[in-house]
Amino acid sequence: MPVPIPALISYRAVDAVEACNLSEAVFRSKYRSRKPVVIRSIAPSSLWFDISSMADTIQDPIVMVAHDNENFIDNDDYVAKIPLCDTTCADISQLHPKQRLYLRSKVPDVVRKSLDIKHLMGMANISKVKDDLMRLWFSSPGCITPLHYDRCHGTLLQLVGTKRFVIFDGEETRQLYPCDGINGPTHASHARHIGKNIDTNPAALLHDWPKMKDAEPWVVDLQPGDLLYTPPGFWHEVTSTSVSLSITIPWDMDSQEQQHIPPHMAF
Numbered sequence: 001m002p003v004p005i006p007a008l009i010s011y012r013a014v015d016a017v018e019a020c021n022l023s024e025a026v027f028r029s030k031y032r033s034r035k036p037v038v039i040r041s042i043a044p045s046s047l048w049f050d051i052s053s054m055a056d057t058i059q060d061p062i063v064m065v066a067h068d069n070e071n072f073i074d075n076d077d078y079v080a081k082i083p084l085c086d087t088t089c090a091d092i093s094q095l096h097p098k099q100r101l102y103l104r105s106k107v108p109d110v111v112r113k114s115l116d117i118k119h120l121m122g123m124a125n126i127s128k129v130k131d132d133l134m135r136l137w138f139s140s141p142g143c144i145t146p147l148h149y150d151r152c153h154g155t156l157l158q159l160v161g162t163k164r165f166v167i168f169d170g171e172e173t174r175q176l177y178p179c180d181g182i183n184g185p186t187h188a189s190h191a192r193h194i195g196k197n198i199d200t201n202p203a204a205l206l207h208d209w210p211k212m213k214d215a216e217p218w219v220v221d222l223q224p225g226d227l228l229y230t231p232p233g234f235w236h237e238v239t240s241t242s243v244s245l246s247i248t249i250p251w252d253m254d255s256q257e258q259q260h261i262p263p264h265m266a267f
């Protein structure tokens, strides 16, 4: 008798905490480099930026159009780049876009001034923010940043709309279809549509990526005002579940962390 393949992938919720309950000691011992955590409502959720005035102040924008209208990877094989013009921001904001767009840029002063980022990060016990590495991400509903990992500590502040993160521990790399360095960079995966299918069509997910049955990701749906911490080397896929505006604030591993990087990050 063939053994039935389980049609479910088990996943867990990311720990959610209030900023006032996350002391530096707790962050260090429980989360830093160990597991993701979301700090709920750290920024005011009523915040709404005037997108059109923001557009005038954006420097070095990259507006991407994905060849498959879904998966946005900053690489010519996957996306074309178009100039930011008056209509682009309005186009991104459409609820049912025919063509999805993803704008990535440095954080404009108007946004930086409206938020006291250093203060917010201080509330999360994160002090080593490098301003020049912060990026703004403005996406149409349904845009996906496919599964990958970063070499730095990652924080994402959700400002407008909602995003779903699916996050895997680096120890699960073998279940995650990593590229081999020839057909794609080793920090990227071939796997697609995890957040989209994990609840509604897990059988399709396991059909396409059967090794994932042995993985147990974390899933979190970010709301405006939330701040998510993702440790270095943890795989994550990000789906914009509405029009979305976020800021990423990465910071480097310290020298001790760099000496003990997990094996999958060694290449």
Ligand SMILES: O=C(O)CCC(=O)C(=O)O
Binding pocket: 137, 144, 145, 150, 154, 155, 156, 163, 238, 239, 246, 248
């Ligand atoms: O928000 C996204 O689409 C991607 C963000 C990301 O990859 C990150 O925070 O490291």
